[in-house]
Amino acid sequence: MTTTVAHLLCQGMKDVGIDHLYCLPGVQNDDFFNALVDYPEIKPIATRNEQACSYMAAGAAQASGKPQAYCVVPGQAVLNAGAGHSTAFSTASRVLALLGENKSHFIGRMHGQLHELADQTAIVSQMSKHTETLMDPATPRSQIRTALSALISGHPAPVSVQCPLDRWITPSMTLDPVEEARPEVDLDAVNKAADLLADAKNPIIVLGGGAHGAPQAIVEIAEMLKAPVSALRQGKGAYDEARPLAVMGPVAHEIWKTADVALGIGTRFMWHEMVWGVDDDLSLVQINADPGEINRRGNVAVPICAMVEDVLPALIEALATRLGTVEDRTDHVAGLKGTFDQRVRNLQPTYDDLMVIRQVLGEDGIFVDDLTQVAYAARYILPVHRPRGYVCAGYAGTLGWGMPAGLGAALASPGKRVITVQGDGGFLYCAQELATSVKHRIPHVTLVYNDNAYGNVQRIQEDRFGHNRTIATDLHNPDIVKFAESFGAFAIRSKPGSENLRLALEEAFAQDGPAIVEMPTPERYPSPWGHIFLPTVRGPSQAPLLANG
Numbered sequence: 001m002t003t004t005v006a007h008l009l010c011q012g013m014k015d016v017g018i019d020h021l022y023c024l025p026g027v028q029n030d031d032f033f034n035a036l037v038d039y040p041e042i043k044p045i046a047t048r049n050e051q052a053c054s055y056m057a058a059g060a061a062q063a064s065g066k067p068q069a070y071c072v073v074p075g076q077a078v079l080n081a082g083a084g085h086s087t088a089f090s091t092a093s094r095v096l097a098l099l100g101e102n103k104s105h106f107i108g109r110m111h112g113q114l115h116e117l118a119d120q121t122a123i124v125s126q127m128s129k130h131t132e133t134l135m136d137p138a139t140p141r142s143q144i145r146t147a148l149s150a151l152i153s154g155h156p157a158p159v160s161v162q163c164p165l166d167r168w169i170t171p172s173m174t175l176d177p178v179e180e181a182r183p184e185v186d187l188d189a190v191n192k193a194a195d196l197l198a199d200a201k202n203p204i205i206v207l208g209g210g211a212h213g214a215p216q217a218i219v220e221i222a223e224m225l226k227a228p229v230s231a232l233r234q235g236k237g238a239y240d241e242a243r244p245l246a247v248m249g250p251v252a253h254e255i256w257k258t259a260d261v262a263l264g265i266g267t268r269f270m271w272h273e274m275v276w277g278v279d280d281d282l283s284l285v286q287i288n289a290d291p292g293e294i295n296r297r298g299n300v301a302v303p304i305c306a307m308v309e310d311v312l313p314a315l316i317e318a319l320a321t322r323l324g325t326v327e328d329r330t331d332h333v334a335g336l337k338g339t340f341d342q343r344v345r346n347l348q349p350t351y352d353d354l355m356v357i358r359q360v361l362g363e364d365g366i367f368v369d370d371l372t373q374v375a376y377a378a379r380y381i382l383p384v385h386r387p388r389g390y391v392c393a394g395y396a397g398t399l400g401w402g403m404p405a406g407l408g409a410a411l412a413s414p415g416k417r418v419i420t421v422q423g424d425g426g427f428l429y430c431a432q433e434l435a436t437s438v439k440h441r442i443p444h445v446t447l448v449y450n451d452n453a454y455g456n457v458q459r460i461q462e463d464r465f466g467h468n469r470t471i472a473t474d475l476h477n478p479d480i481v482k483f484a485e486s487f488g489a490f491a492i493r494s495k496p497g498s499e500n501l502r503l504a505l506e507e508a509f510a511q512d513g514p515a516i517v518e519m520p521t522p523e524r525y526p527s528p529w530g531h532i533f534l535p536t537v538r539g540p541s542q543a544p545l546l547a548n549g
Helices: 005-015 027-036 050-064 076-090 120-125 140-152 187-199 209-213 215-225 249-256 270-276 308-320 330-344 350-361 373-381 402-412 431-439 455-465 480-486 498-509
Strands: 020-023 043-046 068-072 095-101 130-133 159-164 203-207 229-231 261-265 283-287 300-304 366-369 418-423 445-450 490-493 515-520
Touching (some): 005 140, 005 159, 020 050, 020 402, 027 095, 050 068, 050 076, 050 402, 068 076, 076 095, 095 120, 095 140, 120 130, 120 159, 130 140, 140 159, 187 308, 203 215, 203 249, 209 215, 215 261, 215 308, 229 249, 249 330, 283 308, 350 418, 350 498, 366 373, 366 402, 373 418, 373 455, 402 431, 480 490, 480 515, 490 498, 498 515
Parallel strands (some): 020 068, 068 095, 095 159, 130 159, 203 261, 261 283, 418 445, 490 515
């Protein structure tokens, strides 16, 4: 068998541990899929829309922390998949995009070839940390190796490989081993960070998506500093939110008012700098592997650009030589948490629903956050107990991504319960992927809150303009239970009440395959936004319009 570029890409995926390919085949990629037949270790999951290819890969990457891949044809398919690709970029997920192209001599000439775009590279490069286009028949071997190295090295982000139709079958030598490159840790910066933290009276630790690689080190640092630990969204679960020093976002906002040093681990610090505010009495220490996110807004006293799991052991060692007696603030934190808990319990039935979901999922289960009222509230109500137990769309705010993202998370996390929480509006974005989930018997539950509206948009219209000024937000839905059953999925409509929701979820998780639970919501759930859009408490506000809500 002649080794071709298509074989190199299949071998490369296998070498970096990719075992599923989320895909929608087509003529420009026929030779690649012909080669894929020879690699049974990589299971193709054909979807019903290219969006689902990238959504599934993004959900799988976020839930596992491992590289994932999708493959689509050029042009409109790339644009379709762009929603999930950009979501993977916003959530720092290791996703390999294998993108078809027309024959090399037609690219960029706009002859009207099938699916042709004037400059596909310009589009995908905006949402990829690295892009290769295999134009030169002499260089695909080195280009593929470079792309795969970028995929597994440094800060997580999508990597794109575009292959013209006539390059898939280009003969090539075998692929050299792909090597991971890691940013070097600046020990001088680590020592400066240790100096600041050792002198701090009221430190706080802020976690982002990059924190999941070092959960034990975070526990050790929190105990050394006796510092509260907070994650607003992507970092949830990197530090068990049942621990005494773990605080939800609104409690962290209260602590932020008097904090003197904030240690940011794998976070962009966006909300904290632009919404909550900073001033001269607060020093920021930021550990982030992405050079584009380090000190983006110029407020960070000590920036450290390296992998969190490489930096934290050095920081622990440096702190051990500097720390004396540290004030134990556990009781103070407990008081703040108790006050917040009493307030947030009034968000009914949202609070009770989320507690039921947590109990049914178990400590090890995965919650997938789509854009709907209960999922918004989960950011500050739902405790997450393990790394990568909370999957979200990050600042992309991708309505409707939840079901396919949950399917990817389930495939990447065998043996764990996975639930996606959606509204009826978001559910019908990708509801056709019930066909994909039934075909592959993917064990995953989708909980659909059905108010027959784009409820969040409608609420905002009412709040801003009045009850008689809502427009374009009422929906006409199918019978969701019958709709799901028509695909062969299990479906159940819950009766009102959190205890009835528990029974419905338990029945859904008992199924061998996908399941839908519909929760009709004729009465509007309470607004979650009062605990998310919190005011500036330090310095001048730089808050964007919606603070990436």
